[in-house]
Amino acid sequence: xxxxxxxxxxxxxxxxxxxxxxxxxxxxxxxxxxxxxxxxxxxxxxxxxxxxxxxxxxxxxxxxxxxxxxxxxxxxxxxxxxxxxxxxxxxxxxxxxxxxxxxxxxxxxxx
Amino acid sequence: xxxxxxxxxxxxxxxxxxxxxxxxxxxxxxxxxxxxxxxxxxxxxxxxxxxxxxxxxxxxxxxxxxxxxxxxxxxxxxxxxxxxxxxxxxxxxxxxxxxxxxxxxxxxxxx
DNA sequence: AAGGAATATTCCTGTCAAGGAATATTTTTG
DNA sequence: CAAAAATATTCCTTGACAGGAATATTCCTT
Numbered sequence: 001x002x003x004x005x006x007x008x009x010x011x012x013x014x015x016x017x018x019x020x021x022x023x024x025x026x027x028x029x030x031x032x033x034x035x036x037x038x039x040x041x042x043x044x045x046x047x048x049x050x051x052x053x054x055x056x057x058x059x060x061x062x063x064x065x066x067x068x069x070x071x072x073x074x075x076x077x078x079x080x081x082x083x084x085x086x087x088x089x090x091x092x093x094x095x096x097x098x099x100x101x102x103x104x105x106x107x108x109x110x111x
Numbered sequence: 112x113x114x115x116x117x118x119x120x121x122x123x124x125x126x127x128x129x130x131x132x133x134x135x136x137x138x139x140x141x142x143x144x145x146x147x148x149x150x151x152x153x154x155x156x157x158x159x160x161x162x163x164x165x166x167x168x169x170x171x172x173x174x175x176x177x178x179x180x181x182x183x184x185x186x187x188x189x190x191x192x193x194x195x196x197x198x199x200x201x202x203x204x205x206x207x208x209x210x211x212x213x214x215x216x217x218x219x220x221x222x
Numbered sequence: 223a224a225g226g227a228a229t230a231t232t233c234c235t236g237t238c239a240a241g242g243a244a245t246a247t248t249t250t251t252g
Numbered sequence: 253c254a255a256a257a258a259t260a261t262t263c264c265t266t267g268a269c270a271g272g273a274a275t276a277t278t279c280c281t282t
Contacts, residue, residue, distance in 0.1 A: 001125070002120070002122060002125060005116055005119045005120040005125070006120045008116045008120070009113070009116040009117045009119070009120035010269090010270080011113060012270085014112070014113060014116070021192055021193065021196070026228080026229090027228070027229060027230090028227095028228065028229080037271080037272080037273095038228080038229070038230090039229085039230075039231080039271090039272085039273085039274095040270075040271060040272085041229090042229060042230050042231080043230085043231090043270080043271090044270090045229095045230095046230085046231095058278095058279095060227095060228085060279065060280065061226095061227060061228040061229070061278065061279050061280065062227090062228055062229075062279095063228080063229065063230090067193070067196055069193070069196045072190060072193040072194070072196065075186075075190060076187075076190050076194070079183060079186060079187050079190070081132055082132065082178070082180070082183040083183070083187070085132070085178055085180045085183065121239090121240080123240090137258080137259090138258070138259060138260090139257095139258065139259080148241080148242080148243095149258080149259070149260090150241090150242085150243085150244095150259085150260075150261080151240075151241060151242085152259090153259060153260050153261080154240080154241090154260085154261090155240090156259095156260095157260085157261095158239095169248095169249095171249065171250065171257095171258085172248065172249045172250065172257060172258045172259070173249095173257090173258055173259075174258080174259065174260090223282100224281100224282090225280105225281085225282090226279100226280085226281085226282105227278100227279085227280080227281100228277100228278085228279085228280100229276100229277080229278080229279100230275100230276075230277065230278090231274105231275080231276065231277085232273105232274085232275075232276085233272105233273090233274085233275100234271105234272085234273090234274105235270105235271090235272090236269105236270095236271090237268100237269090237270085237271105238267105238268090238269090238270100239266105239267095239268090239269105240265105240266090240267090240268100241264105241265090241266090241267105242263105242264085242265090242266105243262105243263090243264090244261105244262085244263090244264105245260100245261080245262075245263100246259100246260075246261065246262085247258100247259080247260065247261085248257100248258085248259080248260090249256100249257085249258085249259100250255105250256085250257075250258100251254100251255085251256080251257095252253100252254090252255085252256100
């Protein structure tokens with residue numbers, strides 16, 4: 001999960017990903033659309049590629065970059081664990097407070 | 112989206128979030144469980160708090176940190192746009208190649 | 223083979239953020 | 253009120269990383 005999050009946690013990289021949501025694009029077009037210099041776009045695409053977020057399809061001299069789906073599915077799966085939070089978060093807070101009170105009286109008295 | 116991603120894109124912060132998934136926890140316990148020094152934990156919690164990922168509930172001298180649900184829901188919503196990718200990504204690649212071929216012959220001949 | 227188009231790589235520099243250590247702050251308890 | 257517990261803040265140093273500029277690489281065309 002960390003590699004995915006790290007790759008996305010950079011402003012221009014996130015912009016690139018959101019642009020690629022529209023469909024595959026060659027480097028030059030990404031640079032033009034986002035007002036970025038070509039070398040920086042290549043560098044960002046390298047990072048995204050190493051994180052598995054995009055894949056390349058060479059076509060003549062251009063390289064067409066495309067989003068991969070797996071990392072996003074993985075993110076989605078990861079989020080599962082957090083969907084439950086909504087319901088019982090306040091219950092847990094009180095429950096936790098009880099536990100803490102209990103432990104307080106148990107200092108140095110294991111079991 | 113960026114603030115959330117940035118906050119999560121740090122190893123120890125991600126660990127803290129995953130720990131808090133179990134329920135609200137005071138700073139000291141987080142530090143103990145994750146083998147981190149208390150000041151660093153406080154700093155990370157500050158970042159998480161400013162990103163809206165956690166909220167604090169003071170209880171005596173301790174401060175109990177709890178995950179907030181909204182950022183995760185927002186992430187979920189954001190992911191929506193990427194769920195569609197699966198289906199037609201290869202269609203789009205070919206479609207895109209056509210477009211590119213077309214544009215190539217149109218250099219300097221708008222519409 | 224030469225030139226050009228599209229992209230990648232390298233080197234350099236500046237910035238930012240995380241960790242360490244020490245200290246400040248807040249709240250409880252005796 | 254003093255001391256202790258729990259947490260927050262400050263200052264410092266160091267490493268990573270993004271952008272700029274220049275250059276290398278790859279592939280097509282003629």
